[in-house]
Amino acid sequence: MNASQKMILLFKNGKTHWKIRVPVDAGDIEKFACEEICKYIHKITGTTLSYADENENDLIIYIGLRKDTRFINDLPAPAEGFDGYSILVSNRIIAILGENPRGVLYGVYDFLEKLGCRWYHPNLDPLDPELIHQKQNLDLPEGAWSEAAKIKDRIYWVSGFAFEIIPERLIPQIDWAAKNRFNCLSWQCVFDRIESDLELMNDKGIFEAMEKRGLNLHGPGHAFPYFLPASKYFKDHPEWYGYRDGNRQSRDTVFPAVTFCLSNPEACEQFMKNVEMFVKKYPQIKRLDILPADGAVACECEKCRESGSSDLIIALFNKLIARIERINPEITVDVVPGYGLLEKTPVKITPNDKLIGVYAHWGRNHKTSYNDADYERRSNLLVWKSCFREFWICSYYAANSHQPFFGPPFIHALKYDTEFYLEQGVSGAFVLEFPFGLWWNNAFNVRMGGIYPYYHPKRDPVSEIRDYAVHYFGEKAASLIAEFFLMLGDNRNLDKCYRASRGEADEGDMKFLKELSGMLKRCLQIASDDAVYSYRVQKLNACFDFLIFFAPSRREIMEIAKTAEEGVKDESGKRELNDKIASAQKTIEEILQKSAELEKQYPGVMDAEWMKSWMIHRTYISPLDKVEKSIGE
Numbered sequence: 001m002n003a004s005q006k007m008i009l010l011f012k013n014g015k016t017h018w019k020i021r022v023p024v025d026a027g028d029i030e031k032f033a034c035e036e037i038c039k040y041i042h043k044i045t046g047t048t049l050s051y052a053d054e055n056e057n058d059l060i061i062y063i064g065l066r067k068d069t070r071f072i073n074d075l076p077a078p079a080e081g082f083d084g085y086s087i088l089v090s091n092r093i094i095a096i097l098g099e100n101p102r103g104v105l106y107g108v109y110d111f112l113e114k115l116g117c118r119w120y121h122p123n124l125d126p127l128d129p130e131l132i133h134q135k136q137n138l139d140l141p142e143g144a145w146s147e148a149a150k151i152k153d154r155i156y157w158v159s160g161f162a163f164e165i166i167p168e169r170l171i172p173q174i175d176w177a178a179k180n181r182f183n184c185l186s187w188q189c190v191f192d193r194i195e196s197d198l199e200l201m202n203d204k205g206i207f208e209a210m211e212k213r214g215l216n217l218h219g220p221g222h223a224f225p226y227f228l229p230a231s232k233y234f235k236d237h238p239e240w241y242g243y244r245d246g247n248r249q250s251r252d253t254v255f256p257a258v259t260f261c262l263s264n265p266e267a268c269e270q271f272m273k274n275v276e277m278f279v280k281k282y283p284q285i286k287r288l289d290i291l292p293a294d295g296a297v298a299c300e301c302e303k304c305r306e307s308g309s310s311d312l313i314i315a316l317f318n319k320l321i322a323r324i325e326r327i328n329p330e331i332t333v334d335v336v337p338g339y340g341l342l343e344k345t346p347v348k349i350t351p352n353d354k355l356i357g358v359y360a361h362w363g364r365n366h367k368t369s370y371n372d373a374d375y376e377r378r379s380n381l382l383v384w385k386s387c388f389r390e391f392w393i394c395s396y397y398a399a400n401s402h403q404p405f406f407g408p409p410f411i412h413a414l415k416y417d418t419e420f421y422l423e424q425g426v427s428g429a430f431v432l433e434f435p436f437g438l439w440w441n442n443a444f445n446v447r448m449g450g451i452y453p454y455y456h457p458k459r460d461p462v463s464e465i466r467d468y469a470v471h472y473f474g475e476k477a478a479s480l481i482a483e484f485f486l487m488l489g490d491n492r493n494l495d496k497c498y499r500a501s502r503g504e505a506d507e508g509d510m511k512f513l514k515e516l517s518g519m520l521k522r523c524l525q526i527a528s529d530d531a532v533y534s535y536r537v538q539k540l541n542a543c544f545d546f547l548i549f550f551a552p553s554r555r556e557i558m559e560i561a562k563t564a565e566e567g568v569k570d571e572s573g574k575r576e577l578n579d580k581i582a583s584a585q586k587t588i589e590e591i592l593q594k595s596a597e598l599e600k601q602y603p604g605v606m607d608a609e610w611m612k613s614w615m616i617h618r619t620y621i622s623p624l625d626k627v628e629k630s631i632g633e
């Protein structure tokens with residue numbers, strides 16, 4: 001805003017002459033957009049806006065589609081892109097006009113952000129209220145602007161949609177996703193609950209929550225065994241199933257599953273028929289995504305080995321998409337290259353023009369972006385990219401299987417991944433989050449995955465961090481908190497974060513973490529006079545204290561494993577090792593206890609069950625068990 005800019009008064013002492021209007025024949029999404037603006041204006045000012053009738057044209061806040069509002073002058077030209085909108089703020093009309101219904105809703109959220117609202121985290125912690133700055137007087141600079149997403153599809157693989165669906169926690173995530181300009185949500189099913197979970201979504205208002213925000217459902221994900229279950233067909237058609245270890249295998253759901261024989265035409269035919277039935281039965285799925293069981297291995301019959309799984313899967317989906325198109329041409333179908341059975345680029349087959357590729361590289365270290373010349377899979381990515389007309393990239397910004405669980409902002413990856421998407425014409429930015437319990441820690445990276453491609457380059461990751469610090473933690477602590485995040489997420493420090501999150505921090509890492517922790521301790525003092533800001537800093541601090549406790553904890557285990565590997569020669573060596581094992585077991589107990597307490601006290605910063613099953617069992621208990629067994633022998 002510049003000094004000469006005229007201010008338009010909206011509210012004075014909590015009162016207003018402005019009224020709101022949405023066309024009577026508006027669709028559900030525009031009507032919802034209107035409800036949202038009324039809801040938040042009421043939260044800010046304490047006043048309910050009244051509705052204007054059709055012949056009032058002055059002091060109107062008009063919410064609708066651009067094409068229906070020819071009577072409004074001075075509109076800026078639409079921005080180039082997708083889900084666009086224009087906003088006009090003048091002394092007699094405020095108009096929020098979408099190029100499509102979703103654009104109307106996004107325009108409303110943009111307008112509310114101008115009034116000070118922010119949605120940095122899903123509204124899931126009762127002690128941490130939605131961020132609204134209450135004001136009796138409200139004004140806005142006169143002006144007009146247009147926005148549109150530079151990337152067509154912005155997909156959020158929601159932790160609350162992964163495996164277990166609990167509506168009370170999923171619905172706030174859906175709300176948050178729309179507020180951060182995602183336009184599609186991805187669901188990962190459980191094979192034997194697909195139908196009951198779809199019914200649950202229907203009964204518990206999940207489809208409704210998505211539809212009124214214009215969000216599409218993508219899924220059901222890893223679901224091959226649902227569409228050709230061995231439990232149903234193996235008995236009569238063993239030849240349909242994968243050949244491994246000298247036999248056809250009915251093991252299609254147990255890890256590591258064996259995928260069905262993709263070169264068997266009858267198996268493929270039955271698979272496609274079952275998918276067709278599913279699509280007819282569940283029209284809510286607009287973006288069909290079906291992958292082999294996660295971690296599945298390929299059939300090793302002669303034909304399958306000869307063709308390779310990439311070519312076979314692409315060939316199958318080329319046929320499938322033609323059949324789905326006949327049922328409903330609006331349903332998109334995708335495959336997931338770069339991952340599992342589609343890691344290698346195809347040799348002979350080219351994907352159908354309408355088949356979408358969703359590139360997924362699990363395990364990338366986020367100090368590397370897709371646009372870095374030394375990104376290890378760059379050639380594989382570029383070749384796959386060249387195979388598809390529409391191409392999405394799944395970025396594991398919040399997959400805690402291998403990302404630091406305390407959520408450092410991936411400043412470099414966010415910035416240059418987006419640059420890659422735009423330069424290469426990538427049509428979808430897909431962000432995966434798992435598990436649910438870390439939703440607070442993951443929020444910055446997930447949110448940026450939706451909002452940044454939309455506002456690129458006006459809202460870059462660093463300016464978003466500063467905005468977050470000011471609004472969420474308060475002006476007083478803002479600069480120190482912003483520096484904390486900027487240091488944490490800087491590429492020069494990311495490896496420290498990765499090591500700490502695996503329990504493998506060295507002395508240098510610990511020194512760095514403790515210095516950062518000192519910054520948070522100071523922020524606790526600075527924010528102490530405001531209950532809400534103070535709670536938020538406490539939450540961050542508690543999460544970070546846990547990290548400092550956890551960060552070096554696996555080194556003990558690594559040492560024990562090393563000693564055991566080198567061989568224990570005598571009884572005293574054995575005793576010493578046993579003492580070390582007992583001490584490590586004590587550490588494990590402490591980690592489990594602390595993580596359970598943390599989860600209980602501060603929602604969204606820890607997932608104790610995940611900590612136990614993924615981190616502790618796999619990388620602490622199982623190597624210890626191995627050592628104990630080896631000394632016993």
Ligand SMILES: [Zn+2]
Pocket residue numbers: 242243260261262263264299300301302303304305
């Ligand atoms: Zn085969």
